[in-house]
Amino acid sequence: MRIHPLVVDGLITAAQTTVAVLLGREAVRQGWPALDTLDWTLVALANLPTFLRTRAPVTICVFVLAVCVVYVGRGGWPVVNSLGPMLAFYTVASLRPTRATAVCAALMAAVWVYAGVVTDGSSMASVAAQSVAYPLVLWWFGHTARRTADLTRQLKAEQAERARREVAEERVRIARELHDVVAHHMAVINVQAGLARFVFTSDAPTARGALDAIEGASAEALAELRRMLGLLRADGVQGEAEGAPAPGLDQLAEMVERVRAGGVPVDLTVTGEPRPLPPGVQLCLYRVVQEALTNVLKHAPGAHATVELAYRAGEMTASVIDDGTGEGVIPARKRQRGGHGLIGMRERAKLYGGTIVVGPRSEGGFGVHLTLPTSARTARRGDTVAE
Structure with missing residues (x-):
């Protein structure tokens, strides 16, 4: 069963927000100040909007990064809201062009460096390395996801085009079959009808023979048409005439005899x-x-x-x-x-x-x-x- 994309986004956002809340409660044990009402509001604003990230990737990414700047500026533990910006940036990389991704990567790196600057005891070398490594890794994963999605769409388009070509070829085949069936039998019927009309009053046996030939040609034409229509039925239920095999060389003599009668x-x-x-x-x-x-x-x-x-x-x-x-x-x-x-x-x-x-x-x-x-x-x- 395929899950709706909005349900998936909701579950991811819920899991991410839960982790942020648990980290927020852990902040005191790690030596950080306890979160007040405004801090919890900032945690919510840094995580819950990611539910809409696929609809406005760049806007959500910039908004979440701005909230993180405010949260860190108030002295909060940067780790609490680390998942929201990373998820938002990954979405930008997977859905938007390189230029927009590069801008968001620079903003994310700047926020990361800012958090290192305002946090006492931070190793700036480590912070600088992380500010480069994390955006690059997320960018690579996003680019891979976007390329996979593009290839999937291309494959579906090619499959749809191949299906259209197959339908067109099948229509041509059916039209050719109809032409061959109808043209042959109608030619025989036309000749025999002309003969019957010509001798109708003067030669009754010949006229009856011509009418018999017309009856036989029309019956065979109908049988072949029913066979073709049976092949097109979606339910696969075929009657005796519809399930008849296609004409073969064993029926060539009958066809020649029919032309002789014409x-x-x-x-x-x-x-x-x-x-x-x-x-x-x-x-x-x-x-x-x-x-x-x-x-x-x-x-x-x-x-x-x-x-x-x-x-x-x-x-x-x-x-x-x-x-x-x-x-x-x-x-x-x-x-x-x-x-x-x-x-x-x-x-x-x-x-x-x-x-x-x-x-x-x-x-x-x-x-x-x-x-x-x-x-x-x-x-x-x-x-x-x-x-």
């Missing part, structure tokens, strides 16, 4: 020996292929697309090419602006240390080629995009 002929080829891959790598491959096929649906109507997935030693490659004769997968103007789909593909490749090449093909059409390392040793930090 009117784009797609061939899927898998080479190499299939092996388990990290979920993040699978999601990256799935989303890049999904985005590429979505752009074929939107920007290359009538084109034939080919998806090639290759398992290689230490890496995976995925290629999506089309034979469209138009502007290709991504129109020229959109490419110049850096469309969200291309940005998303670049960021995914960069996140997993891969490379991605996007651009028109010399033989016609458009292509996307992604290479992802599947182990930390082969990971290449950075990405490449060619157009």
Whole structure:
């Protein structure tokens, strides 16, 4: 349990004042005059104000030193009120700049020397040494405390900034996921809705097939959106749909079939020996292929697309090419602006240390080629995009 700073200050002031009172009662035994009412009032004024030392460090320090001068000038034992000035000066050193600390250190040393001068039998050499040593030691401790506090504040600020960056990165990731999910399924729904409208009165079976495809695409889009929203829930309670795993390569064939239903002929080829891959790598491959096929649906109507997935030693490659004769997968103007789909593909490749090449093909059409390392040793930090 953390104690409030004011409570701590109150306890310190109470303990310090108690010690001063005990020393005041001990003064007679040490050969000093007994304290009268004014002396006890000066003891209180030299100790109780330190409760407010953190609010006005310099003012409290100067006030306490002035009270000590009056007390010693009346012939009192200097030791009685020694703790108050030291605590007040330490607070100045820990909270205020060097100039203010130096002024208070000089005042404290002067009061110490004054007490030695007005006290009979004092060794001035010892008093002079103490007037230098005590302020220097307290100054060093105060400076250390201030430096520690500054470092703590800096660390908290850096942690807060890192947390803000992580939140921003998470928002970008979520936005990218939403883009990939919604763009792909809406493209399929748009194509199928157009087909259903065109053949609604002339070809009922085809229209029903298009409506079935719309139903399937919308249901899958909702399921993925529920999964994403489930990840954001603070209570950690997820339903069956919300707890569904992220899409992986085992769902690639379903996605290709859905694009075929949208009117784009797609061939899927898998080479190499299939092996388990990290979920993040699978999601990256799935989303890049999904985005590429979505752009074929939107920007290359009538084109034939080919998806090639290759398992290689230490890496995976995925290629999506089309034979469209138009502007290709991504129109020229959109490419110049850096469309969200291309940005998303670049960021995914960069996140997993891969490379991605996007651009028109010399033989016609458009292509996307992604290479992802599947182990930390082969990971290449950075990405490449060619157009």
